[in-house]
Amino acid sequence: MKAGDRLPPLEIPVTRTLIVAGAIASRDYQDVHHDPELARRKGSPDIFMNILTTNGLVGRYITDHFGPRAQLRRVAIRLGAPNHPGDTMVLTGTVEEVEGDTVTVRVTGANGIGKHVTGTVTVRVPA
Amino acid sequence: MSGEPEVHEEFEARLKAYEGLPAAATGVGRDLVNEPMIRHWCEAMGDTSPAYTGPDAIAPPTMLQAWTMAGLTHRPERTAAYDELLTLLDTSGHDAVVATDCEQEYLRPLRPGDRITFDSVIESVSARKTTKLGAGYFVTTRTDVRAGGELAGTHRFRILKYAPAHRSSKPVERRPRPVVNRDNAGFWEGVARHELLIQRCTACRALRFPWLPGCNACGSPDWDTVAASGEGTVYSYVVMHHPPFPAFEPPYAVGLVELAEGVRIVSNVVGVPYDEVRIGMAVRLEFRRYDEELELPVFRGVGP
Incomplete structure (x- = not known):
């Protein structure tokens, strides 16, 4: 494991169900995450994924790769192009730094309209 | 809001005054950290990690914010200052909201049975920004989440409060046309x-x-x-x-x-x-x- 290593990509089909299930599991009842008509009134073409779900998926991407003993230390994400139903988000990661048992990974989640998420995850991977 | 720059500046100064004030005080998690909510989260995320099940289960660290959420209930922990700031933005036409950034640090895992408490501060309010969604202001809060009084994680959250640029005015829909044929x-x-x-x-x-x-x-x-x-x-x-x-x-x-x-x-x-x-x-x-x-x-x- 060294800086520059790439993680295998993870494809997430962005279904309406995922968006709504993620919003509810994160206790987020903002209408734009479940009500298409109200989302449209706020200038969005449809409902879109909430940030907590994106955060959860980014965390899952890293722990799926590093295994159940990996401990997330920090997840910092910025959202760009929204995840609307029917799209697919492909998560990719590049190791930025390895320091002892701590790895920093740069993560990007791209969908059909651009970069949905960019961020950095720091994870401890006990030997 | 007028488009005059000096008007924006005056408004921005009013918003800036909220920086450093508490956004939430002595918040208490609505639920103890618990297995069903962890399981529902994992189901939604498609997360099958064994770390989140069984007798030694921890909550997925990325659930940190979820434990602070009020759901459909009111938020007694929210301060008057934060309410005022949001009202100021709402009433000036910046009534739409979207989250843009989330930075979380995890200091100790949360486990079923933990009761979390939290405090939050308004870290910053940006100058007026023009975005694809519309013009608005970024509001950044920082929340400390504790379990048993011990700091379990921190959570910096940025939202954009904006006036939608493409507010869909209802398109004028016409009634369906009758089918006219030789019989009618x-x-x-x-x-x-x-x-x-x-x-x-x-x-x-x-x-x-x-x-x-x-x-x-x-x-x-x-x-x-x-x-x-x-x-x-x-x-x-x-x-x-x-x-x-x-x-x-x-x-x-x-x-x-x-x-x-x-x-x-x-x-x-x-x-x-x-x-x-x-x-x-x-x-x-x-x-x-x-x-x-x-x-x-x-x-x-x-x-x-």
Whole structure:
């Protein structure tokens, strides 16, 4: 494991169900995450994924790769192009730094309209 | 808001005054950290890590914020300062919100049974920014989440409060067009002259409506018309609540109107609130124009 290593990509089909299930599991009842008509009134073409779900998926991407003993230390994400139903988000990661048992990974989640998420995850991977 | 820069500056200064003030004080998690919520989260995320199940389960660290969420309940922990800031933004037209950044640090895992508490501060309010969504302000808060009094994680969260650039004003929808064919063209020609024409069989004199090529009673294909007097009563009705169709604003009443001549027609009952339409109510024909090419017979409630 060294800086520059790439993680295998993870494809997430962005279904309406995922968006709504993620919003509810994160206790987020903002209408734009479940009500298409109200989302449209706020200038969005449809409902879109909430940030907590994106955060959860980014965390899952890293722990799926590093295994159940990996401990997330920090997840910092910025959202760009929204995840609307029917799209697919492909998560990719590049190791930025390895320091002892701590790895920093740069993560990007791209969908059909651009970069949905960019961020950095720091994870401890006990030997 | 005016587009004058000095007006923005003055407004920005008012917003900036909230920096450093608490956004939430002594918040308490609505639920203890618990297995069902962890399982629902993992289900939604498709996360099958064994770290989140079994006797030594921890909560997925990325759930940190979820434990602070109020769901549909009110937020007693939210400070007056934060309420004021959001109200200031709402009332100035920046009433839409989208989360843009989330930075979390995890200091110790949360486990089922933990009761979390949290405090939050307004870290910064940005200058006015123009974004693809619309112009607005980024508001950044920082939340410390504790379990058993011990810091378990920190959570920096940035939202954009904005005035939607593409606020969809409701598009003007037109009602569906009637299908006009050789069997009913005469009816629509009558409507154009503000006459409601009923077909009459020239063989047996039976009246029929809607228009048909032949007589239901005797089978004769020959007919002429009589103009309805316009008097009628509500024979039956339904109130449409759902689903909404383009150009129709529910709720509205659809009446089956029995004309004085004895035939029945489906149409709107107008001039009466939808929930006051009643069977037996007296109605009178009128013609209502819906757009430049569509005029329809409707019935106005005129009596009990």
